[in-house]
Amino acid sequence: MLEVSELGKTYRVADKQPGVKGSLRHLFRRVTREVNAVAGVSFTIEPGEFVGFLGANGAGKTTTLKMLSGLIKPSSGRASVLGHEPFKREHAFLKQITLVMGQKQQLIWDLPALDSLRINGAVYELSPAEATRRIGELGEMLDINHLLTLPVRKLSLGERMKCELLAALLHLPAVLFLDEPTLGLDINAQESIRAFLKQYNQQYRATVLLTSHYMADITALCSRVLVIHQGRLIYDGGLADLADRLTPCREIELRLAEPISNERLAAFGEVATRDGLSVRLMVNRPDLRDTLARLVEELKPTDLTIHEPPIESVIGPLLRGERSLLSATGTAQERS
């Protein structure tokens, strides 16, 4: 369905110093440098999968999506989407995919969305009756049928994004590349779009590759994630497994039956906080089962809770580039 092998993209970009001196130097002697936006990425996505594509800004997510949708030509490697080489942009390929870019619109700004939808219907060779049926069906799923005759410029950001989604999905693509589709939207609009994407994925068995900086998008929609860092794929697997790799410890909250010294507690794990009989212990995941058994047997606590750290707090720093997965795990290739 979607096979990517050693895909790479190198850009040559101008490197200019600021100020008048830099401008004059740039005028007479251009300095450029090569940027490896994507460096040998490989993965496979099966039909119907909903995959999250994570990474900090500049990690190479959008460049990868652009290569997979056929917008830009890879510098190396190969990609196959639905059996097509994307950059050839054959009509048979374009009719089966879509790329949604948050904050970038395809709808005509001054006209009602319906006018843009009519064009898309014709361009994707839908009969007027079929186009009308699909507009009604998808419009109902997105709850925007009452907005389609209003000028796009009069719509709110969330309403506009829903109309964009409708325009992008009118031809019922089998593969969706979604680049930050909820960017800048309020919580309600984000949830609404998430629900729609989930429904679309299930109803049409569509394959989806989603990039988002909102962890709620990823946790709500994706069971599998790809993590890219400085152009290299460093993780390919389940979301829960990723969280495990990033947080090797679990937190056990105890209510002791009687006072016990910290030295004795340290035999079970690292004492994170202590407030009288209330204790928070950090325990390595592999030792969790044995430690719990010993704790219950030896300390007989009156209350015991195990906490999973919230996934947002685990992966958030990774997306912001504040934390590297490389220290927590090998590359995806090494892992496989």
Place this chain on the structure above:
Amino acid sequence: MSFLGKQRALLVTAFAHTTTYRAEMVLWALSGSLPIILMGVWSEAARDATLGYSPLEMVRYFVAVLVIRQLTFVWVIWEFEESLVRGRLSHDLLRPIDPVWQYLANHVAERIVRFPIVVGLVFLCFALYPGAAYFPGWAVLGQAALLIAGSFITRFSLQYTLATTCFFNERASSLESLSFIAYAFLSGMLAPLDLYPELVQRLAGWTPFPYLIFTPARLLIGQQVDVVGALQVMAAWTFGLVLLQRWLWRKGLARYSAMGA
């Protein structure tokens, strides 16, 4: 849906877009009224000198230039450049239709909306110079329509080819500014070409420009014109430009980085 069905949908929406801003439409049409100013200047000049044109012929010539300019005005290079630089081209490239058809539909729709304004401007000119009012006849109008259509297609092909260089320099409109100087000078927009020195006339003959304004204008004022020959020359230029554009397009797409998208 057939090719024509797609074109119809593009044209209908382009028409809706063009009619959204009526005042802007009128202002754009008026901004192309330079020939009216030149008409005044050259009809006065024709009184005192032996130019080969009488003052009334000069008025008629520039009325014809006005009509031709209004109906062959092309702006695809600015539309394409903005689309490429702001990343909107990416959306166009992801649709199973060449973006050129959208640009072409926009131009054709604008022409349809602009036509009544052009007719109004012609009546205004003849009101200013009542002696110049004339009707060239339906046969001439039919042939002129063909030449004007050919002129528009050639001009569009030339500008779209220049626009394609955006892939390489991101600012192709500067090339158009340069090209416009040659177009304005050699097309007969500023003065009838037969007033130019012989050498310049011969030089102009090696370019497509004289066929874009001067040839249909001469036809409209009643002079003899080889319509078929002019159409053949424009078709040859268009064919060459389309070949060049397709080559630049393929090379350009390989460099395209979908900036801003």
